[in-house]
Amino acid sequence: MPMYVTGLVVIIEEHCIGCTKCIQACPVDAIVGAAKQMHTVIGEECTGCELCLPPCPVDCIDIRPVKPIIGKPEIWQKEQAIRKADRARLRTEARIERLERIRAEKKAQYAARAKMTMTSSDRKKEIRAAVARVKAKKAKIRTHKTSGIPVATLSENPKTP
Known part of the structure; x- marks a missing residue:
C-alpha cells in the first residue's frame, strides 16, 4: 500500500x-x-x-x-520539499505584509475621514448660514410678487433696456 x-x-x-x-x-x-x-x-x-x-x-x-513520486531519489524529494516549504514561507510572509498594509490603509482612511468630519459647532454654523440664505431668497421672492412677473423669470441682473 x-x-x-x-x-x-x-x-x-x-x-x-x-x-x-x-x-x-x-x-x-x-x-x-x-x-x-x-x-x-x-x-x-x-x-x-x-x-x-x-x-x-x-x-x-x-x-x-x-x-x-516513485523512482526519484529520496534526496531529490527532500530537496523538493525544502523548496516548497521555502516558497510557502515566502508566500505567507507576503500575505501577512499585504494584510498589514491593507489594515494601515484603512486606518489612515478612517483617520482622514474623522479629520474631515465637522464638529457640532461647525455644523450649527453651516445650518445657520443655510437658513439665512433661504430666508434671504424668500424675502427676495416676496418683494417681486407684486410686480406680476413670474418668479422663475426673475434674475439677478435683468437685461431689460
Missing part, C-alpha cells in the same frame, strides 16, 4: 457558494476567487495544511492525497 506524503486541497466547484472564507483562511494565498464566485485552488502553491476546511460552510473543500 503506497504511503501518502501530503494532501492537495480541491474545491468541488458545483457546491462552492463563493463565501470567501477559505480564501481568508489560507495562509499562503493558494485559493483564488471573488465573492459570490466560484473559487479554485492553485495546486502548486497549496501546502496541504487543511486550514481552509473548517471555515467552509457548505463543505465543498476536499483533501485529496498525493502519492510520493
Whole structure:
C-alpha cells in the first residue's frame, strides 16, 4: 500500500457558494476567487495544511492525497520539499505584509475621514448660514410678487433696456 506524503486541497466547484472564507483562511494565498464566485485552488502553491476546511460552510473543500513520486531519489524529494516549504514561507510572509498594509490603509482612511468630519459647532454654523440664505431668497421672492412677473423669470441682473 503506497504511503501518502501530503494532501492537495480541491474545491468541488458545483457546491462552492463563493463565501470567501477559505480564501481568508489560507495562509499562503493558494485559493483564488471573488465573492459570490466560484473559487479554485492553485495546486502548486497549496501546502496541504487543511486550514481552509473548517471555515467552509457548505463543505465543498476536499483533501485529496498525493502519492510520493516513485523512482526519484529520496534526496531529490527532500530537496523538493525544502523548496516548497521555502516558497510557502515566502508566500505567507507576503500575505501577512499585504494584510498589514491593507489594515494601515484603512486606518489612515478612517483617520482622514474623522479629520474631515465637522464638529457640532461647525455644523450649527453651516445650518445657520443655510437658513439665512433661504430666508434671504424668500424675502427676495416676496418683494417681486407684486410686480406680476413670474418668479422663475426673475434674475439677478435683468437685461431689460
